[in-house]
Amino acid sequence: PKLLITLLPALNIALGWPVQILRPHFKSIPSSNPRHALASPSISSGSSVQIPSGYLEDRNNNAARRTFLTAVASQVDIQERERDRKTVKILKEIAFVGIPALGGVLIDPLMSLIDSACVGQISTLQLAALAPCTSIYQFCFFMFYFLPATTTNLVASNSFEYEGLSEKEVDKREEENQKVVSCAVLLAVVCGCVATSILLKFSDQLLSLAGCSSLSMMLHARRYLCIRSLAFPFVLVATVLQGASLGHQDSLTPLKIFGLAGLFNLIGDVVLTLQFGWGTTGAAVATLASQIFAGTYFVCRSIRKKEKGVGKTAVQLTWKGLPSKELLKSFAKMASSLILRSITAMSAYSLMTKVASTMGSLSLAAHQVTLQVWWLLSLLTEPTVAAAQSLVARDMKSKTWRVSKLVRILYCTTLLTGCSIAIVTGILLSIPWCTSFIVADASVQSILCSVAMPAATSQVACALSYLCDSISVACGEIWYLPLHSTIALLHLIMALQIVKQRSAGLVGVWMASASYFICRLVGHLIFSKQIRRLLFDFESQGFGIEFVDASSKII
Numbered sequence: 001p002k003l004l005i006t007l008l009p010a011l012n013i014a015l016g017w018p019v020q021i022l023r024p025h026f027k028s029i030p031s032s033n034p035r036h037a038l039a040s041p042s043i044s045s046g047s048s049v050q051i052p053s054g055y056l057e058d059r060n061n062n063a064a065r066r067t068f069l070t071a072v073a074s075q076v077d078i079q080e081r082e083r084d085r086k087t088v089k090i091l092k093e094i095a096f097v098g099i100p101a102l103g104g105v106l107i108d109p110l111m112s113l114i115d116s117a118c119v120g121q122i123s124t125l126q127l128a129a130l131a132p133c134t135s136i137y138q139f140c141f142f143m144f145y146f147l148p149a150t151t152t153n154l155v156a157s158n159s160f161e162y163e164g165l166s167e168k169e170v171d172k173r174e175e176e177n178q179k180v181v182s183c184a185v186l187l188a189v190v191c192g193c194v195a196t197s198i199l200l201k202f203s204d205q206l207l208s209l210a211g212c213s214s215l216s217m218m219l220h221a222r223r224y225l226c227i228r229s230l231a232f233p234f235v236l237v238a239t240v241l242q243g244a245s246l247g248h249q250d251s252l253t254p255l256k257i258f259g260l261a262g263l264f265n266l267i268g269d270v271v272l273t274l275q276f277g278w279g280t281t282g283a284a285v286a287t288l289a290s291q292i293f294a295g296t297y298f299v300c301r302s303i304r305k306k307e308k309g310v311g312k313t314a315v316q317l318t319w320k321g322l323p324s325k326e327l328l329k330s331f332a333k334m335a336s337s338l339i340l341r342s343i344t345a346m347s348a349y350s351l352m353t354k355v356a357s358t359m360g361s362l363s364l365a366a367h368q369v370t371l372q373v374w375w376l377l378s379l380l381t382e383p384t385v386a387a388a389q390s391l392v393a394r395d396m397k398s399k400t401w402r403v404s405k406l407v408r409i410l411y412c413t414t415l416l417t418g419c420s421i422a423i424v425t426g427i428l429l430s431i432p433w434c435t436s437f438i439v440a441d442a443s444v445q446s447i448l449c450s451v452a453m454p455a456a457t458s459q460v461a462c463a464l465s466y467l468c469d470s471i472s473v474a475c476g477e478i479w480y481l482p483l484h485s486t487i488a489l490l491h492l493i494m495a496l497q498i499v500k501q502r503s504a505g506l507v508g509v510w511m512a513s514a515s516y517f518i519c520r521l522v523g524h525l526i527f528s529k530q531i532r533r534l535l536f537d538f539e540s541q542g543f544g545i546e547f548v549d550a551s552s553k554i555i
Contacts, residue, residue: 220279
């Protein structure tokens, strides 16, 4: 069989049918099926293809038939793997999934940045009031991050677009994915309503914890937070449906929907905030309307997928009844690790905002601008993060031989992107002409110049740590995330305490942020056996040669 494989170097055919390559060596082949080709009486011992000995004498020789079929299948599979492992093809897949996903993810922080830019042209005090509101809102959003993350993971690992699946298996997988999406949307509505009720009832207490101290600032912050909280169920539903789309490597649909929502928010902010002078209230109303539009339109589009002929390229949203215990266990397992991770991550941002609030309204306003610019630019690494969560989860089930190279390319791409983002962050914050579009106060612009360097430094470590998070979720290795996040949070608390003791100002706060992300990155490399294996010794662990070894044993 090894000699046979060496004599078939031209077996490089779409769909993997070796008979089309063997056709010139055969006098006649009645079918493209390799089993039919092997049964053809026109194959002779004079052919250039080496036929296993004893095969021509006994057409019913199952051992010889199995030997030949296994050898041919092994050669075709090896060539298909080589095509799948090409760097250009992997980069195309990452771009196809990730670049459209970038637009969808950027919409929410872009809305917050637009709010800050419009409000900052009216009042520095109102701009400072947005900082605690943004921290609280992002805290709640990332607390329920497990909903879209679990949806993406379950849908991607149960894709019905694999080659070779029967029609029955395709229908079965589609039905299971519809149950996953139905359950996720139901949980999103319930969790969103609960979060909205909590934000409305305990708004003053939450704002006080976030660092909103003065009465005048509390008045503006309360209005903004209460109005935006009404859209929270729609936001969670939209992110769940976005996760389902990413699970099927469909990132164009979220891009279109969130792009329209961002356009509506921009128009509403300009009209209500700048022209009508509503301040934080106008910004909150514009954001509320755009987020309700995004969630409603996403639901309507998902329900009508079958009617529009999309068919099996995406999961249709249909009511499948109450979720089963097994499905709830899948969400609960992911939630048990990701909720604590999200809480600790958002606690870090809240602690930074709280420490900045003790430095006066000017420093708090500068922190709000820095945080919004930094947050928006940090999401430019979303193409690799989204591609990792979608493609790695898919390939861990069906194409394990290429996961190692995929992960390495993702890390290299993320590192280059992170360095580029760091340069852009430093330039934007250090040039007063750029920051004047967000805040008009010259004193705030001066503070922004001082924090440009530490904010830029934290971007690189943040990009790599986010990618590690995504790969851990895609591989199902989430057991260490709560411990890892807790250790990083404790490190940040100690760093911020040192900043307060030494009066390091806002520069010290962002230096503590950089050390926090570095701690998270190092923690991933220490705790995650899967990440170390994929980066350094994936091939030596037996992955990627499993099929070849199995074929050799069969032969």
